[in-house]
Amino acid sequence: MKIISTVSELRPALELLRKEEPKRPLVFTATLGCLHKGHESMFSLATKSGGWSAVSIFLNPLQFSDPNDYKIYPSNLEQDLELCKKNQVDLVFAPSKEEFYSQKPLLKMQIPSLTDVLCGLGRKGHFEGVMYIVARLLCLFMPDKALFGKKDYQQYRIICQMVSEFGLPIEIQSVETVREDDGLAFSSRNLLLSPKAREAAGLIYRSLKMGKKAVDEGERDLSLVSEIVRDIILSNSLNRIDYVDTVEEKTLRPLKMLEKKTEKTKETTRFLLAVAVFCENTRLIDNIECSSS
Amino acid sequence: MKIISTVSELRPALELLRKEEPKRPLVFTATLGCLHKGHESMFSLATKSGGWSAVSIFLNPLQFSDPNDYKIYPSNLEQDLELCKKNQVDLVFAPSKEEFYSQKPLLKMQIPSLTDVLCGLGRKGHFEGVMYIVARLLCLFMPDKALFGKKDYQQYRIICQMVSEFGLPIEIQSVETVREDDGLAFSSRNLLLSPKAREAAGLIYRSLKMGKKAVDEGERDLSLVSEIVRDIILSNSLNRIDYVDTVEEKTLRPLKMLEKKTEKTKETTRFLLAVAVFCENTRLIDNIECSSS
Numbered sequence: 001m002k003i004i005s006t007v008s009e010l011r012p013a014l015e016l017l018r019k020e021e022p023k024r025p026l027v028f029t030a031t032l033g034c035l036h037k038g039h040e041s042m043f044s045l046a047t048k049s050g051g052w053s054a055v056s057i058f059l060n061p062l063q064f065s066d067p068n069d070y071k072i073y074p075s076n077l078e079q080d081l082e083l084c085k086k087n088q089v090d091l092v093f094a095p096s097k098e099e100f101y102s103q104k105p106l107l108k109m110q111i112p113s114l115t116d117v118l119c120g121l122g123r124k125g126h127f128e129g130v131m132y133i134v135a136r137l138l139c140l141f142m143p144d145k146a147l148f149g150k151k152d153y154q155q156y157r158i159i160c161q162m163v164s165e166f167g168l169p170i171e172i173q174s175v176e177t178v179r180e181d182d183g184l185a186f187s188s189r190n191l192l193l194s195p196k197a198r199e200a201a202g203l204i205y206r207s208l209k210m211g212k213k214a215v216d217e218g219e220r221d222l223s224l225v226s227e228i229v230r231d232i233i234l235s236n237s238l239n240r241i242d243y244v245d246t247v248e249e250k251t252l253r254p255l256k257m258l259e260k261k262t263e264k265t266k267e268t269t270r271f272l273l274a275v276a277v278f279c280e281n282t283r284l285i286d287n288i289e290c291s292s293s
Numbered sequence: 294m295k296i297i298s299t300v301s302e303l304r305p306a307l308e309l310l311r312k313e314e315p316k317r318p319l320v321f322t323a324t325l326g327c328l329h330k331g332h333e334s335m336f337s338l339a340t341k342s343g344g345w346s347a348v349s350i351f352l353n354p355l356q357f358s359d360p361n362d363y364k365i366y367p368s369n370l371e372q373d374l375e376l377c378k379k380n381q382v383d384l385v386f387a388p389s390k391e392e393f394y395s396q397k398p399l400l401k402m403q404i405p406s407l408t409d410v411l412c413g414l415g416r417k418g419h420f421e422g423v424m425y426i427v428a429r430l431l432c433l434f435m436p437d438k439a440l441f442g443k444k445d446y447q448q449y450r451i452i453c454q455m456v457s458e459f460g461l462p463i464e465i466q467s468v469e470t471v472r473e474d475d476g477l478a479f480s481s482r483n484l485l486l487s488p489k490a491r492e493a494a495g496l497i498y499r500s501l502k503m504g505k506k507a508v509d510e511g512e513r514d515l516s517l518v519s520e521i522v523r524d525i526i527l528s529n530s531l532n533r534i535d536y537v538d539t540v541e542e543k544t545l546r547p548l549k550m551l552e553k554k555t556e557k558t559k560e561t562t563r564f565l566l567a568v569a570v571f572c573e574n575t576r577l578i579d580n581i582e583c584s585s586s
Contacts, residue, residue, distance in 0.1 A: 007460065106404045107458045113399055132458075139459045165400045165425075166432045167300065 001084060002091045007100070010093055010140060017052050017091065027051035028143035030134055032059050033094075034074045034188035035083045038178045042147045043087035045175060051145065055084055056137055057094040062105060063129030069283075074191045093141075105132060114158045117252050118274055119285060122242050127158055134159055138170055146170055151177040151185045153272060153287050157252060177286070179205065185286050197280040200236035204277055207232035208288040211273045215290050220258040222246040225273065233277055242276035242283060249289065258292045268293045294377060295384045300393070303386055303433060310345050310384065320344035321436035323427055325352050326387075327367040327481035328376045331471045335440045336380035338468060344438065348377055349430055350387040355398060356422030362576075367484045386434075398425060407451045410545050411567055412578060415535050420451055427452055431463055439463055444470040444478045446565055446580050450545060470579070472498060478579050490573040493529035497570055500525035501581040504566050508583050513551040515539040518566065526570055535569035535576060542582070551585045561586045 004010050017026065027046035031039055035057075046053035057080050064070035077094060084092050108128060110116075115127035138146060146163075148156040153174075160172045177185045183205030184190065184198075193201055207229040214225050226244045233239050248255045249270040258269060274287035297303050310319065320339035324332055328350075339346035350373055357363035370387060377385050401421060403409075408420035431439060439456075441449040446467075453465045470478045476498030477483065477491075486494055500522040507518050519537045526532050541548045542563040551562060567580035 011462070103457065105458060106406055107455055108403045108405065110401045111399045112401065136458070136460050139461050162400055164396065165398060165429070167429050168432050169304070 001081075001089055003081065004091065004093050005095055005099065007095065007140065013091060014054070014141065017054075021052075025049070025051040025144035026054055026141065028054045028056070028137070028141045028146045030056045030058075030137050030146070030148075031080075032073070032075075032188065033057040033080050034076060034191070035080045036178075036186045036188060036190075038149050038151065038175075038186040040083065040087050041178045042149065042175050043084065043089055045147060045173075046145075047088045049145070052091070053087075053089045054091045054093070054141060054143065055089050056141075057081075057084075057092060058100060058133070059097075060129060060133040061097060061101075062132055063126050065123045065125050072192065074188050100136075107132070109135065109162070111158055111161055114154070114161060114252050117254075118154050118243065118245055118247065119276060120154070122276065127155070130155055131158060131162055135162065135166075138163065138168060142168075143170055145173055147173050147175050149177060150174050150289075151187065151286060153274065154252065157250070182206075183209070185284075187284060189282050189284060192282045193279055197238050197282060200238040201277075201279045201282075201284055203233050203236055203239065204275060204284060204286050205288075208273055208275065208286060212288050212290050215258070215273075215292075220260060220292075222256050222258065222271075222273075229273065229275060233275070238280050240278040242278060244273075244275045246290075247272050247274065294374075294382055296374065297384065297386050298388055298392065300388065300433065306384060307347070307434065310347075314345075318342070318344040318437035319347055319434065321347045321349070321430070321434045321439045323349045323351075323430050323439070323441075324373075325366070325368075325481065326350040326373050327369060327484070328373045329471075329479040329481060329483075331442055331444065331468075331479040333376065333380050334471045335442065335468050336377065336382055338440060338466075339438075340381045342438070345384070346380075346382045347384040347386070347434060347436065348382050349434075350377075350385060351393060351426070352390075353393075353422060353426040354390060355394075355425055356419050358416045358418050365485065367481050393429075400425070402428065402455070404451055404454055407447070407454055407545050410547075411447050411536065411538055411540065412569060413447070415569065420448070423448055424451060424455055428455065428459075431456065431461060435461075436463055438466055440466050440468050442470060443467050443582075444480065444579060446567065447545065450543070475499075476502070478577075480577060482575050482577060485575045486572055490531050490575060493531040494570075494572045494575075494577055496526050496529055496532065497568060497577060497579050498581075501566055501568065501579060505581050505583050508551070508566075508585075513553060513585075515549050515551065515564075515566075522566065522568060526568070531573050533571040535571060537566075537568045539583075540565050540567065 029042045109131040120127050156174050163170055163172055182202035184201050211225045211229040229244045246255050255271050269292040271290055272287050273290050276285045322335045402424040413420050449467050456463055475495035477494050504518045504522040522537045539548050548564045562585040565580050566583055569578045
């Protein structure tokens, strides 16, 4: 496994890979480090697909709206590299902040309809920072395929839109969320949970499943579905809700009411039931894909 | 000369060129059409450098803040293609508006320190539109080198910054402004000038040269230099000034005073004396590079 820490070394290293097996696709996964089973599932997907597996590990300060959140975000490069090796990653790019931001970022990107909803409301500038780093990484790696986890569904959609608008020849693939036994989505932030908060966090996915069940059983009023989710999450007093929202899957536009099932001609509406919850002080997000039929 | 009008045909056509001579660099020039000697000089530079010469012709509605300005902007594709052929262009990409914007643009880009000064003040959204189209074209063509004329100096600087921040492996080269006998910079908009306005427009470059002369002769107060320029332009009553400005060459930050020449230790300051002038109703821009020593 090749480990690279500077931009200038990265390009020739990638070129070498491409020369070695010109037909073998380059599959890229961008991470903030503190790798867990969610990342492992992406790495294994890259390897299984027969591609070169390239990974970036970079805790991007630009995407943290709260400086304290950045400071306490867990990181452990040595452990991360071990895990990459174990998962047959071929190349890791782990630059320092100084290396990656040697030039002050002046460029700003947004997709207001996608960046200013859901997590974008509470975390001002977060997705602008994500777009910036991902655009740079994609331009650097120019992979054939890039993987993004569905836990960060909004991020996945934003990246899809960005890549499609730029017309970059990169396939963006979403990867299923990996969960603990009680359904809690794997996240680096889980490490920040106290045992009691960890227990409370287990309610998040349970609530989403109950919300989806209500839809599947015929509930068309999505504000009532959100109510169900909200009540279950708040049944533990350590939980505080940032948002519970239902949005159209592609556009992330709010969706509050499904059309009656009896209207035969209508198509299936695919939507997302998404939440952000503070468990004590740790903000966790999750979502579940739903459809109107 | 290959003429291509759809995005889906463009990629394989570029791949063919690259395969034919893998070492031959691809040199790209983006244009709005209505080609003139300024463009010809870029095409000839591309050919002389030994590269493939690729050109886009697309009147990008997104960069026109004034819909009427877009409507009256001259265009003549047939003539443009003739001129490309004459200048040994290898590939022309001339998509329709519908083809290029088949997807509604949602993504927004800015570099406030560069896009919100000079022409960005009077033409809100103009450079955002330029960045959008150029980013897309560069991602599509992925040329080794892209040429931008110095008449649109601000545009050139913005593109440099954008490409550098994304880390795209593309060399951005500026090309000297080509001028008529009386110094007027070639521009598609010159076609919109009445004979009288055409005469008045001749004052623009003359005023810039006089401004630069004042600097070369020792004037350190750049507001006085701007005054000289302003007076010469306004000596014809058909001219109206949008702006006369002096800005630091790289950052485009305002520069109003040069340090005294006697201070030996100081470095040379390179700056731009830039103007936008309405000759009757036609807005023309021009600039001249100056330095403090």
